[in-house]
Structures are given as structure tokens and as C-alpha cells.
Amino acid sequence: MLNIFSLENGRLAGLAPDSFDAPDAARLKPIWIDLEDPSADDKRWVAAHFGLLIPEDAIDDDLEESARFYEEDDGQLHIRSDFLRLDDEGNSRNVRVAFILHRNTLFSIRKEDLPVFRLLRLRARRTPALIDDAKDVLLKLYDADAEYSADALEGIYDALNAISARVLKEQVDDQTAGEVLTAIAREEDLNGRIRRNVMDTRRALSFMMRSRMLSAEQFEDSRQILRDIDSLDSHTAFLFDKINFLMDATVGFININQNRIIKIFSVASVALLPPTLIASVYGMNFKFMPELDQPWGYPFALGLMLVSVAAPFLYFRRKGWL
Numbered sequence: 001m002l003n004i005f006s007l008e009n010g011r012l013a014g015l016a017p018d019s020f021d022a023p024d025a026a027r028l029k030p031i032w033i034d035l036e037d038p039s040a041d042d043k044r045w046v047a048a049h050f051g052l053l054i055p056e057d058a059i060d061d062d063l064e065e066s067a068r069f070y071e072e073d074d075g076q077l078h079i080r081s082d083f084l085r086l087d088d089e090g091n092s093r094n095v096r097v098a099f100i101l102h103r104n105t106l107f108s109i110r111k112e113d114l115p116v117f118r119l120l121r122l123r124a125r126r127t128p129a130l131i132d133d134a135k136d137v138l139l140k141l142y143d144a145d146a147e148y149s150a151d152a153l154e155g156i157y158d159a160l161n162a163i164s165a166r167v168l169k170e171q172v173d174d175q176t177a178g179e180v181l182t183a184i185a186r187e188e189d190l191n192g193r194i195r196r197n198v199m200d201t202r203r204a205l206s207f208m209m210r211s212r213m214l215s216a217e218q219f220e221d222s223r224q225i226l227r228d229i230d231s232l233d234s235h236t237a238f239l240f241d242k243i244n245f246l247m248d249a250t251v252g253f254i255n256i257n258q259n260r261i262i263k264i265f266s267v268a269s270v271a272l273l274p275p276t277l278i279a280s281v282y283g284m285n286f287k288f289m290p291e292l293d294q295p296w297g298y299p300f301a302l303g304l305m306l307v308s309v310a311a312p313f314l315y316f317r318r319k320g321w322l
Contacts, residue, residue: 084145095112
């Protein structure tokens with residue numbers, strides 16, 4: 001999918017690819033061309049109208065770190081960044097986006113739709129003077145990504161509060177503990193992705209600031225985005241601590257439940273040792289079995305076995321071990 005945008009009265013406006021074949025196409029000044037899952041025809045169209053050859057590995061996930069930020073001899077600026085995406089089921093992933101700044105036009109290449117891009121298009125169409133050039137588009141995308149990450153962190157806060165209400169109850173059975181551990185693992189994975197995402201955004205902004213491509217106002221905007229990212233780092237660190245606490249508490253409840261079961265078996269095994277001894281003594285091959293000489297021999301043996309079982313249970317209960 002090919003999306004072309006230009007500025008009209010300070011707002012972002014879409015252009016049709018067919019308009020570039022018109023006789024007056026020279027007057028068109030696109031500042032942003034967004035390629036979502038581009039086909040071979042889309043790439044050929046970009047090469048024919050703008051002289052830009054999009055690399056085949058532009059959005060490969062196995063790209064070397066050294067090739068994520070660089071500048072060509074002709075002034076082309078290449079940036080590869082990861083953007084966070086959450087789906088309706090609560091699953092999260094980082095999506096690779098390639099940016100190429102070519103002749104004052106920003107080209108973005110991605111495999112799928114991203115909420116950050118939709119948010120920027122909506123804001124730029126409604127708010128005048130939000131964007132002045134292609135570099136502003138890139139900065140506003142990073143700004144929206146930081147805001148999207150902050151919203152995701154708020155969602156983690158709410159999810160962890162709900163988990164805390166379940167974990168800190170008086171009784172947590174094994175089924176509840178399993179569900180809680182699954183929920184905690186999901187939130188921990190999302191928190192880790194957010195931390196990685198903001199780290200990648202920080203690196204991209206630092207590269208742009210070092211390259212001296214930004215105006216004074218854009219440089220200050222970049223510094224403000226970096227300050228916002230720093231505040232997100234402290235939140236992710238706090239959430240990691242909270243996740244670890246909930247994880248330890250849940251595992252502790254699981255251990256308590258298991259120890260309770262082991263205690264029952266331990267008490268039962270200790271209590272059954274005396275009657276086992278008595279039964280062994282009375283079951284030995286005496287020449288004359290003692291219980292045969294007396295009419296009360298068997299009742300006495302059985303009563304002695306019951307007393308030997310009850311005595312340990314009474315002792316354990318008195319000690320508070322039951």
C-alpha cells in the first residue's frame with residue numbers, strides 16, 4: 001500500500017499516485033511517502049518518480065546493528081527503528097520500520113499497520129502547523145511512539161493491580177496461582193518490549209541530534225522526547241520490581257500449598273509407625289501366640305494400635321503442627 005502526503009495550509013493532506021502523472025506534477029511537493037507492505041510495483045513507482053532504490057533488506061529483523069543508522073554520500077539518511085504494537089488480544093510485538101530521508105522527503109517502509117502512524121496522520125490532519133517538513137514527520141512519529149508506550153505502561157499498571165487483588169487474598173490455590181503466573185509473564189514480556197522500544201527510539205534520536213540535521217526548534221523537540229523516554233525508563237524499572245514481587249509471592253503460595261500436602265503425608269507416616277510396630281510384634285511366629293491364650297487378646301491389640309495412632313495426632317495438634 002502506497003500513501004503519499006503533502007502539506008496544505010499547514011495540515012497533512014493525502015495525494016493520489018495518479019496525480020504524479022499529470023502535466024502539472026512538478027508542483028507537487030510530497031514530504032512523506034509511507035509504504036505499508038510494499039509490492040514490487042510500489043517500489044518501481046518510487047524509483048521512477050523519486051529516483052530512490054529501496055533496499056531489499058530494509059526491514060529485515062536480522063539487520064546488523066551498525067547498519068541501522070547511517071548516511072549515504074549523496075545525503076540520504078537511513079534509520080531503522082522498532083515500533084510497539086498491541087493487538088486486541090493483548091499480545092505485543094515490536095515491528096521494524098525503515099526510514100529514508102531523501103531530497104526533503106521521508107520514506108517509511110513497514111510490513112504492517114501501526115497505531116502510531118494512524119495517530120500521527122489523524123493529528124496532522126486536524127492540527128495546523130504541527131508539521132513543517134519531513135524531519136518533523138519523523139520526530140512526531142517518535143513522539144507518538146513514546147506516548148503510545150506510556151499508554152501501554154498504564155495498561156500494565158492496571159493489569160498488575162488486578163493481579164495483586166488475586167494474589168494477596170487469604171487463600172491462593174494452585175489453579176489461581178497458575179493463572180496469575182501466566183498473566184504476570186504476559187505483562188513482564190510487554191514491559192520488556194516497551195523498554196527495548198524506548199531504548200531504540202533514544203538511539204535514533206541521538207543519531208539525528210549528532211548528525212546536525214535538525215534545526216534549533218527540532219533539536220529542542222528531540223531533547224524533550226528524550227526526557228519523556230527517561231521518565232518511562234523509571235516506570236519500567238518500577239514495574240519490573242512489582243512484577244518480581246508478585247512472582248515471588250505467587251511462587252511462595254505455591255510452596256505453601258505443596259508444603260501443606262507434604263506435611264499431611266509426613267504426619268500420616270509418623271502416626272502409622274507405632275501401629276505398624278504393634279502389628280509386626282503380634283504377627284511374629286511365636287510358638288504360642290499371646291492373643292490366643294486370652295479371650296481379650298485381639299481386642300487389646302487393636303485398641304493398642306488405635307491408641308498409638310491417636311497419640312501422635314494429639315501431640316502434633318497440641319504443638320500446632322496440624
